[in-house]
Amino acid sequence: MKPYAEMTRDELLALRKELKAQYREMQSKDLRLDMSRGKPSVEQLDLSMGMMDVLSSDDDLTCEDGTDCRNYGCLTGIDEAKELLGDMMEVNPNNIIIYGNSSLNVMYDTVSRSMTHGVMGNTPWCKLDKVKFLCPVPGYDRHFAITEYFGIEMINVPMSESGPDMDLVEELVASDDTIKGIWCVPKYSNPQGYSYSDETVRRFARLKPAAPDFRIYWDNAYGVHHLYDHDQDHLIEILAECKRAGNPDLVYKFASTSKISFPGSGIAAIAASRNNLEDIERQLKNQTIGHDKVNQLRHVRFFKDIHGMVEHMRKHADIIRPKFEAVEEILERELGGLEIGSWTKPKGGYFISFDSLEGCAKDIVARCKKAGVVMTGAGATYPYGKDPHDSNIRIAPTYPPLGDLITATELFALCVKLTSAEKLLKTME
Amino acid sequence: MKPYAEMTRDELLALRKELKAQYREMQSKDLRLDMSRGKPSVEQLDLSMGMMDVLSSDDDLTCEDGTDCRNYGCLTGIDEAKELLGDMMEVNPNNIIIYGNSSLNVMYDTVSRSMTHGVMGNTPWCKLDKVKFLCPVPGYDRHFAITEYFGIEMINVPMSESGPDMDLVEELVASDDTIKGIWCVPKYSNPQGYSYSDETVRRFARLKPAAPDFRIYWDNAYGVHHLYDHDQDHLIEILAECKRAGNPDLVYKFASTSKISFPGSGIAAIAASRNNLEDIERQLKNQTIGHDKVNQLRHVRFFKDIHGMVEHMRKHADIIRPKFEAVEEILERELGGLEIGSWTKPKGGYFISFDSLEGCAKDIVARCKKAGVVMTGAGATYPYGKDPHDSNIRIAPTYPPLGDLITATELFALCVKLTSAEKLLKTME
Numbered sequence: 001m002k003p004y005a006e007m008t009r010d011e012l013l014a015l016r017k018e019l020k021a022q023y024r025e026m027q028s029k030d031l032r033l034d035m036s037r038g039k040p041s042v043e044q045l046d047l048s049m050g051m052m053d054v055l056s057s058d059d060d061l062t063c064e065d066g067t068d069c070r071n072y073g074c075l076t077g078i079d080e081a082k083e084l085l086g087d088m089m090e091v092n093p094n095n096i097i098i099y100g101n102s103s104l105n106v107m108y109d110t111v112s113r114s115m116t117h118g119v120m121g122n123t124p125w126c127k128l129d130k131v132k133f134l135c136p137v138p139g140y141d142r143h144f145a146i147t148e149y150f151g152i153e154m155i156n157v158p159m160s161e162s163g164p165d166m167d168l169v170e171e172l173v174a175s176d177d178t179i180k181g182i183w184c185v186p187k188y189s190n191p192q193g194y195s196y197s198d199e200t201v202r203r204f205a206r207l208k209p210a211a212p213d214f215r216i217y218w219d220n221a222y223g224v225h226h227l228y229d230h231d232q233d234h235l236i237e238i239l240a241e242c243k244r245a246g247n248p249d250l251v252y253k254f255a256s257t258s259k260i261s262f263p264g265s266g267i268a269a270i271a272a273s274r275n276n277l278e279d280i281e282r283q284l285k286n287q288t289i290g291h292d293k294v295n296q297l298r299h300v301r302f303f304k305d306i307h308g309m310v311e312h313m314r315k316h317a318d319i320i321r322p323k324f325e326a327v328e329e330i331l332e333r334e335l336g337g338l339e340i341g342s343w344t345k346p347k348g349g350y351f352i353s354f355d356s357l358e359g360c361a362k363d364i365v366a367r368c369k370k371a372g373v374v375m376t377g378a379g380a381t382y383p384y385g386k387d388p389h390d391s392n393i394r395i396a397p398t399y400p401p402l403g404d405l406i407t408a409t410e411l412f413a414l415c416v417k418l419t420s421a422e423k424l425l426k427t428m429e
Numbered sequence: 430m431k432p433y434a435e436m437t438r439d440e441l442l443a444l445r446k447e448l449k450a451q452y453r454e455m456q457s458k459d460l461r462l463d464m465s466r467g468k469p470s471v472e473q474l475d476l477s478m479g480m481m482d483v484l485s486s487d488d489d490l491t492c493e494d495g496t497d498c499r500n501y502g503c504l505t506g507i508d509e510a511k512e513l514l515g516d517m518m519e520v521n522p523n524n525i526i527i528y529g530n531s532s533l534n535v536m537y538d539t540v541s542r543s544m545t546h547g548v549m550g551n552t553p554w555c556k557l558d559k560v561k562f563l564c565p566v567p568g569y570d571r572h573f574a575i576t577e578y579f580g581i582e583m584i585n586v587p588m589s590e591s592g593p594d595m596d597l598v599e600e601l602v603a604s605d606d607t608i609k610g611i612w613c614v615p616k617y618s619n620p621q622g623y624s625y626s627d628e629t630v631r632r633f634a635r636l637k638p639a640a641p642d643f644r645i646y647w648d649n650a651y652g653v654h655h656l657y658d659h660d661q662d663h664l665i666e667i668l669a670e671c672k673r674a675g676n677p678d679l680v681y682k683f684a685s686t687s688k689i690s691f692p693g694s695g696i697a698a699i700a701a702s703r704n705n706l707e708d709i710e711r712q713l714k715n716q717t718i719g720h721d722k723v724n725q726l727r728h729v730r731f732f733k734d735i736h737g738m739v740e741h742m743r744k745h746a747d748i749i750r751p752k753f754e755a756v757e758e759i760l761e762r763e764l765g766g767l768e769i770g771s772w773t774k775p776k777g778g779y780f781i782s783f784d785s786l787e788g789c790a791k792d793i794v795a796r797c798k799k800a801g802v803v804m805t806g807a808g809a810t811y812p813y814g815k816d817p818h819d820s821n822i823r824i825a826p827t828y829p830p831l832g833d834l835i836t837a838t839e840l841f842a843l844c845v846k847l848t849s850a851e852k853l854l855k856t857m858e
Contacts, residue, residue, distance in 0.1 A: 037501065039500055039501050040500065042497065045497065045499040045500060048499070049486040050486055052484045052485050052486045052488065052490075053485055053486050055481045056481050056482055057478040057479055057481045057482050059481065061481075068471065068474065069693075069694070070474040070477070070691040070692070070693075070694065071468055071469065071474060071691070071692050071693065072466065072468050072687075072692040072693050073693070074693075100529045100530065100720075100721070101529065101717075101720065101721045102717045102718060102719075102720075104716070104717055104718060105716055105717040108715060108716045108717070112541055112545060115544075115545050115555070116541060116544050116545060116555060116579065117578075124555070126544070126545060126553070126555040126556075127555075142715075142718075145714075145715045146715055146716075149546075149712070149715040150545065258501075262499040262500070262723060263499070263500050263501040263718070264498075264499075264500065264501050264502070264503075264718065264719050264720070264721060264722055264723070265498070265499065265721045265722065265723040265724065283578070285574075286537060286571075286574045286575055286578040287533070287534055287537045287575075288531045288533055288534040288537070289531060289533060289571075289692070289693065290531075290693050291529075291530065291531075291693070292529070292530045292693060292694045292721070292724070293693055293694065294691060294693070294694035295694065295721070295724070
């Protein structure tokens with residue numbers, strides 16, 4: 001098949017007719033498939049069922065330091081959990097606070113605290129006329145939802161395969177002291193699966209922000225979420241790099257076990273400099289008596305150590321990898337050479353990012369939905385849900401069983417073709 | 430022994446000498462006892478160890494409605510948990526949101542959200558010059574810590590056996606629209622163990638606050654925490670009473686299972702009108718994808734229903750009751766008739782409140798500490814840690830084993846006597 005743009009009007013009309021017939025046939029199958037969110041599949045969840053057995057009524061729920069995990073206390077988390085998550089996040093356990101079940105909640109709290117109490121002695125953001133965040137795009141909709149909820153103005157920064165456009169980031173943060181943060185998913189980014197290059201990380205650590213309370217929100221959600229055993233992306237550890245660059249307080253790093261053990265029943269953490277952590281602990285001691293230590297202990301007893309976690313992640317990869325490969329194969333087979341879309345080929349994380357012809361994404365997603373396949377809403381990967389090109393679509397291959405995923409991706413490819421053909425026909429009118 | 434105030438100077442001098450000798454003897458015992466916090470004892474924690482067995486890798490972690498508790502989702506909690514906590518909180522499950530492990534965190538979030546986003550469309554508190562809370566005193570230090578952290582001015586309202594001084598509450602909230610809330614522990618209050626009378630609850634529900642965003646923060650922490658099977662306090666349910674009074678949106682009600690299952694690994698909840706809950710959910714959906722559903726399911730499977738929970742609480746009572754009785758017995762035996770202190774005799778909750786002669790509380794607590802017994806800091810039961818009479822001391826009898834508790838209470842009584850004798854001697858100078 002030749003590129004659609006090289007087709008004549010008649011060729012496109014014939015093509016549209018054929019694609020419409022195929023679409024009607026798919027519609028008649030009454031599909032109900034969901035590729036909208038980065039959720040682990042049932043098979044993946046089953047990998048962690050052993051976690052339900054590691055603590056029984058015969059077990060001692062006491063920490064190494066003698067803390068009874070069943071009672072109150074231990075505000076910043078038990079030592080064993082700090083060690084495990086320290087290894088996972090590649091930071092010193094002393095630079096960690098363990099939270100509850102959701103790293104998103106930790107990020108929310110971080111923004112909320114900055115609004116009401118400011119960052120390390122600086123003016124609370126709620127007292128300022130304007131607060132802005134930089135948002136590498138496409139990015140993660142729930143990040144953007146937090147900043148939008150707090151009335152923080154979001155500025156798009158284009159992503160590339162090596163990370164955000166650092167020329168732009170450097171220029172903006174140096175010149176505008178109302179810019180207080182930037183949302184980053186530095187490894188296997190959401191949705192493109194790109195990992196920041198060494199140069200990008202180094203430039204982040206060397207930023208010279210005009211605002212003393214500017215922080216990098218480093219959401220390392222997919223730090224150990226590789227698809228392959230050897231062909232893995234590697235990221236320079238940002239806390240250490242910031243320290244080396246003389247900017248130790250520049251970054252908040254977030255992570256959780258949500259896509260390692262059970263989403264919603266995992267443990268989350270923040271890692272930062274001691275200055276930042278002390279600032280956070282002044283809030284934390286008013287906010288709670290402590291997070292769920294029994295669940296922290298459960299995770300430690302189940303994974304034992306970082307090697308156990310890495311072995312566990314290999315099992316996740318074995319389930320996920322064929323799904324990523326299936327999507328990429330179908331997209332290549334159905335769309336290769338047509339020049340109506342491009343997609344990423346990540347080595348980890350939870351998403352594949354698809355870019356259609358300009359102005360087609362909303363129609364493609366709507367068309368999928370009409371035939372029973374729910375995709376992430378078009379525009380969701382941009383602040384305010386506004387994709388200026390209406391072209392980016394996030395594909396989340398993990399949740400459906402492989403058979404369903406194949407069907408859903410075939411339908412998706414069909415919708416891309418049909419919408420693109422119509423789009424091109426319209427430009428000829 | 431006659432009342433200290435009726436003693437001559439010589440009698441008091443002799444008494445002081447004798448008490449000092451007793452105190453030195455206690456000091457030589459090198460005690461290390463803690464009566465400072467309302468923590469369950471190890472024996473109580475053991476009651477809930479069965480909770481570690483109700484979910485195993487052989488069990489299905491699916492809810493009645495088909496939700497897989499292991500995965501993301503279910504923002505406001507699983508239906509079964511809403512039913513259980515609905516019965517516990519005496520409200521319709523539809524009026525409940527289940528949170529994470531800490532009701533204190535829910536209260537913190539509630540204040541924090543009111544600061545940044547306001548209450549049901551009203552001006553965010555951070556945009557106001559002044560925000561005030563009423564604080565029935567003595568009260569719970571962690572409540573006061575939250576309001577202090579947010580710079581909210583706290584106004585003392587005296588407590589009586591039937592609850593806060595409602596004449597004062599009514600007058601203040603009606604006349605001052607900067608008063609946005611009142612902290613209440615309505616049943617077996619912290620620290621006195623008083624329960625609000627029917628009249629008090631009715632007057633709360635009929636408040637006519639000047640501020641449309643005034644809310645009653647009804648922390649029903651000890652709703653099912655009775656010491657006796659039959660001799661129990663009963664509280665009129667506040668949500669229903671507010672609805673009957675035509676003020677359905679007036680109250681936020683908080684509770685958790687912290688002192689039912691495991692403190693720090695329980696589940697917490699807020700109950701409120703649908704209007705309030707919808708206001709809260711607008712925040713919640715940005716804050717998290719959902720709380721720990723596996724732990725919610727664990728609680729439901731363990732307690733089964735409210736009857737199971739009530740039976741469980743009876744076992745707690747059997748452990749706690751002798752401790753309360755021992756403290757009361759020692760105080761009566763050692764201090765009865767001396768007119769140097771009074772104390773409450775609660776039928777539930779976690780505390781006994783002690784009032785010394787004016788100006789003695791700090792010295793008594795300091796003296797206890799020097800002999801190895803840690804009490805809650807004097808003043809902690811008042812906003813800003815300032816007890817205007819320096820007389821209130823919170824006794825927390827639950828955590829130490831009975832033998833230790835007896836020793837600690839005897840030391841406490843001794844310190845009360847010694848400090849009181851010295852105080853009276855000073856007034857004679």
